[in-house]
Amino acid sequence: MRRRPFTSLALLRALVLVVAANAQAQEPGSGIEERAVQERPAAEILVEANTAYEEGEYASAVKSYERLLSLGYDASLLHYNLGNALLRGGELGRSIASYQRARARAPRDQDVLANLDFARQSTKDDLSPPQASATVQTLFFWHFVLSRDEIWATLLIGNLFFWSLGCYSVWRGRLAEWTRWTMVAAILLTIACGGSLFTRALAPVRIAVVVPPEVNVLAAMRTDALVRFVLHGGSEVRIEAESGGWLRVSLPDGQQGWMERRYLEVFQL
Amino acid sequence: MSLRHLCPTVGVIALLAGSVVCAQGISATVDRSVVAPEAEFYLDVVVEGAQNVELLLPASDENFSWRRGGLQSHTVIVNNQVSRGETHTFVLSARKLGTLMIPPIEVEIDGQVYQSLPIAISVMPTSARPPERRSAFVLAEVSNSTPYVGEQVVFTFRFFRRPGMARNASIESSSFGELMAEDLDQIRDSRRTVQGQQFEVSEVRRALFATEAGTFVIPSWELSCQLVLQNRESPRRRRSFFDDPFGRQAVENHRLRTAPIELDVRPLPTPPESFSGLVGEFSVRSEVSKRELEVGQSLTQTITISGWGNAHMIPQLEAPVSERDFKVYYDQGSRQLDRGPSGLQGSRSFPRALQPLRFGALQVPAVELVYFDPKLGDYRQSLAPAVDLEVLPPSSTEELRLTESLAPTTGKVAVRILADDILPIHRGLDAVADGAWGSGLRVSVLVTPAFAFLALFVFARRRRRLLTDDGLRRRSSALRNARSRLAAAATLSSEEISLALRHYVGDRTGTEGAALTAAECVDLIEGEGAEPDLAAVAGDLLRRLEAVSYGSGSATGVVVEADEVAEIVERLESSWS
Numbered sequence: 121m122r123r124r125p126f127t128s129l130a131l132l133r134a135l136v137l138v139v140a141a142n143a144q145a146q147e148p149g150s151g152i153e154e155r156a157v158q159e160r161p162a163a164e165i166l167v168e169a170n171t172a173y174e175e176g177e178y179a180s181a182v183k184s185y186e187r188l189l190s191l192g193y194d195a196s197l198l199h200y201n202l203g204n205a206l207l208r209g210g211e212l213g214r215s216i217a218s219y220q221r222a223r224a225r226a227p228r229d230q231d232v233l234a235n236l237d238f239a240r241q242s243t244k245d246d247l248s249p250p251q252a253s254a255t256v257q258t259l260f261f262w263h264f265v266l267s268r269d270e271i272w273a274t275l276l277i278g279n280l281f282f283w284s285l286g287c288y289s290v291w292r293g294r295l296a297e298w299t300r301w302t303m304v305a306a307i308l309l310t311i312a313c314g315g316s317l318f319t320r321a322l323a324p325v326r327i328a329v330v331v332p333p334e335v336n337v338l339a340a341m342r343t344d345a346l347v348r349f350v351l352h353g354g355s356e357v358r359i360e361a362e363s364g365g366w367l368r369v370s371l372p373d374g375q376q377g378w379m380e381r382r383y384l385e386v387f388q389l
Numbered sequence: 390m391s392l393r394h395l396c397p398t399v400g401v402i403a404l405l406a407g408s409v410v411c412a413q414g415i416s417a418t419v420d421r422s423v424v425a426p427e428a429e430f431y432l433d434v435v436v437e438g439a440q441n442v443e444l445l446l447p448a449s450d451e452n453f454s455w456r457r458g459g460l461q462s463h464t465v466i467v468n469n470q471v472s473r474g475e476t477h478t479f480v481l482s483a484r485k486l487g488t489l490m491i492p493p494i495e496v497e498i499d500g501q502v503y504q505s506l507p508i509a510i511s512v513m514p515t516s517a518r519p520p521e522r523r524s525a526f527v528l529a530e531v532s533n534s535t536p537y538v539g540e541q542v543v544f545t546f547r548f549f550r551r552p553g554m555a556r557n558a559s560i561e562s563s564s565f566g567e568l569m570a571e572d573l574d575q576i577r578d579s580r581r582t583v584q585g586q587q588f589e590v591s592e593v594r595r596a597l598f599a600t601e602a603g604t605f606v607i608p609s610w611e612l613s614c615q616l617v618l619q620n621r622e623s624p625r626r627r628r629s630f631f632d633d634p635f636g637r638q639a640v641e642n643h644r645l646r647t648a649p650i651e652l653d654v655r656p657l658p659t660p661p662e663s664f665s666g667l668v669g670e671f672s673v674r675s676e677v678s679k680r681e682l683e684v685g686q687s688l689t690q691t692i693t694i695s696g697w698g699n700a701h702m703i704p705q706l707e708a709p710v711s712e713r714d715f716k717v718y719y720d721q722g723s724r725q726l727d728r729g730p731s732g733l734q735g736s737r738s739f740p741r742a743l744q745p746l747r748f749g750a751l752q753v754p755a756v757e758l759v760y761f762d763p764k765l766g767d768y769r770q771s772l773a774p775a776v777d778l779e780v781l782p783p784s785s786t787e788e789l790r791l792t793e794s795l796a797p798t799t800g801k802v803a804v805r806i807l808a809d810d811i812l813p814i815h816r817g818l819d820a821v822a823d824g825a826w827g828s829g830l831r832v833s834v835l836v837t838p839a840f841a842f843l844a845l846f847v848f849a850r851r852r853r854r855l856l857t858d859d860g861l862r863r864r865s866s867a868l869r870n871a872r873s874r875l876a877a878a879a880t881l882s883s884e885e886i887s888l889a890l891r892h893y894v895g896d897r898t899g900t901e902g903a904a905l906t907a908a909e910c911v912d913l914i915e916g917e918g919a920e921p922d923l924a925a926v927a928g929d930l931l932r933r934l935e936a937v938s939y940g941s942g943s944a945t946g947v948v949v950e951a952d953e954v955a956e957i958v959e960r961l962e963s964s965w966s
Contacts, residue, residue, distance in 0.1 A: 162821035163818050165821075166821050170816050173814055188820070193820065195822070197819055198820040198821070200815065201820065208811075231812045231815075234811075235811045239811070272831055275835070276831065279835055279838060282838075283838030283839055283841065283842045284838065290842070290845055290846050290849050291845065291849065
């Protein structure tokens with residue numbers, strides 16, 4: 121019987137990568153090649169937004185930044201600037217959501233982290249923001265430390281490395297010890313990055329920020345239901361379920377309740 | 390019967406009445422109905438027919454002070470009938486003299502409310518002896534009963550007891566109502582002789598300050614202690630745990646109280662604008678570290694306010710200097726409070742560095758402190774005189790620098806964050822720069838290496854097989870070899886053309902083509918799956934080539950073109966592909 125120890129695994133791996141790539145392609149706002157036809161250059165709109173911000177016209181700045189987002193621009197800097205304009209304009213909840221989106225795209229940007237921290241200090245409720253446990257963050261540090269683009273780059277490099285070594289082994293007709301271990305490392309790197317992208321695309325953590333200064337969290341999906349607790353603007357909660365314009369949210373201590381979606385700004389990590 | 394004998398009689402009757410169960414379920418009894426003002430007595434409330442009940446005690450009682458003494462449950466079985474109950478014990482002490490009533494106590498059992506009878510207690514001194522003739526007593530006094538607002542009043546509480554006659558004393562209640570109080574010193578113990586009797590005295594002092602005018606009452610201070618009884622003053626008293634087990638001395642719990650003290654606080658006269666808020670006797674002084682210096686150097690001025698009174702409220706003193714003459718650097722000051730028996734006194738220092746900005750005769754201004762003197766009944770001013778300085782021009786061309794340490798004892802000062810704000814926006818155009826790679830390109834880069842590997846793998850495997858498998862190699866090269874052999878058809882003989890065809894058939898079928906006959910070739914061609922017609926044509930061709938080769942063909946005019954053979958080869962190849 122012929123031995124095909126390598127081909128089957130390689131084919132399966134290729135299939136997994138194609139699925140992950142397809143999932144990535146479905147992620148909203150992931151590409152810029154589908155940008156709508158715009159009447160003015162994006163740079164002009166950006167300059168206009170920045171100027172409005174510098175002059176204190178925060179509402180106008182917010183409008184311009186959101187126009188750029190609607191055109192398909194999704195850079196971390198854009199969300200950061202929008203967060204600043206919202207915060208200056210007094211919209212604490214939405215500013216925190218913008219800063220969180222900026223952080224998702226640039227997890228190590230110190231400016232984003234500083235402003236997010238500043239905005240959180242202005243919140244009224246003593247709630248820690250929803251995040252994974254320290255153990256999970258340590259074990260899967262790349263998922264939290266690297267941006268989506270960085271993980272993609274690492275995935276492509278690891279993938280290229282793996283297949284290149286495979287081609288080299290096939291051409292040479294044998295699999296040297298160092299080649300084998302390097303390929304194992306490349307597989308692990310690719311799987312780790314692929315898993316991170318897979319998780320972000322298909323099982324993202326959905327977080328919501330309270331937008332109004334004060335809102336009731338109810339025991340049921342009715343406006344006349346019992347008020348379980350009250351949340352204030354800027355508080356971040358985890359979304360557990362969604363049904364017909366209502367979101368079931370949870371606090372770090374496990375308390376849950378229902379809120380209307382219009383009171384929340386939703387984003388995913 | 391005189392009133393003196395009537396009261397105890399009334400008390401006995403009340404006691405007996407109180408011990409009878411007035412309503413089903415609850416009864417109240419006392420261990421004695423005639424008590425001294427300081428002495429404690431026991432009230433037992435017995436609840437029959439239930440356990441773990443909550444008694445409805447009076448919300449407030451101006452006649453007695455109440456303290457819980459304990460709870461005992463009991464279960465009695467008589468003639469197979471079980472009855473349960475519990476006894477609540479309270480320790481009471483009378484707040485005033487006279488015949489006082491213990492109000493009824495209610496309890497709810499199974500939805501029905503039961504009530505005990507009220508009990509009359511006669512409260513009278515055990516004798517007409519003045520306090521100093523007793524074994525223990527307490528006194529409270531103030532240094533001034535008509536102070537001004539903010540004026541210090543020294544409150545003194547004294548506990549007198551005959552040596553060895555009191556044990557386990559503790560102050561139970563010590564409040565000052567709406568007055569502010571500051572501790573003065575620790576408890577001071579001494580011995581005094583009062584009316585020929587020697588007493589041990591413990592003294593507690595407080596400094597009191599009224600924050601507004603009006604009449605204030607310092608409530609009674611209560612001290613609980615155990616007094617050794619003399620001559621068995623109360624033979625019917627309940628035996629206490631603390632009694633001498635050998636029966637030689639009896640100990641009784643007492644609650645000693647001082648009389649309330651009323652203070653009539655007077656308002657301050659209309660204060661001047663520069664009033665510092667200090668009431669008492671205060672002074673201010675100003676000291677400088679040097680009186681002669683150069684421009685660029687600095688001196689330290691220390692302003693100190695000290696005195697007796699509300700020294701804990703010495704404020705920060707404003708002592709402005711001319712901005713044209715000096716630059717000021719403020720240092721951290723110090724505060725000191727002395728809590729002596731005569732009252733609260735203390736000081737507060739405000740050091741600052743002054744750096745002269747010009748040379749010449751400069752003056753550190755005088756410092757003024759306005760305070761209220763209660764003895765005078767008016768405001769007074771304390772003045773630290775101005776200090777004349779001689780500021781010389783700088784002796785060197787070096788830049789001005791501070792040469793005197795601001796705080797030689799405290800060292801450096803930590804940086805204090807004054808404010809915080811968000812970081813500014815990013816003004817670059819990076820936010821709208823096109824990304825290097827779109828998702829389509831990423832997917833392409835992702836899968837391309839895999840396909841390249843697969844292609845290389847297939848190619849390498851086929852190449853390896855060609856190297857190791859002769860039959861495969863011959864089959865793979867059969868057509869190519871036949872074509873190359875037949876390419877030079879013009880120069881080939883019939884035998885060579887026949888050999889080329891037989892080699893082709895042999896390579897395709899894995900046999901040695903040179904040894905094949907025409908009939909064997911036909912069999913092999915049909916065996917490989919070619920059509921019989923095609924095999925017959927090939928066989929006929931081979932026979933004709935043999936005829937030409939061996940001479941018979943040329944004589945009969947048989948001619949075989951090489952192209953014909955090449956066509957047969959192509960048709961066979963197509964048939965087998």
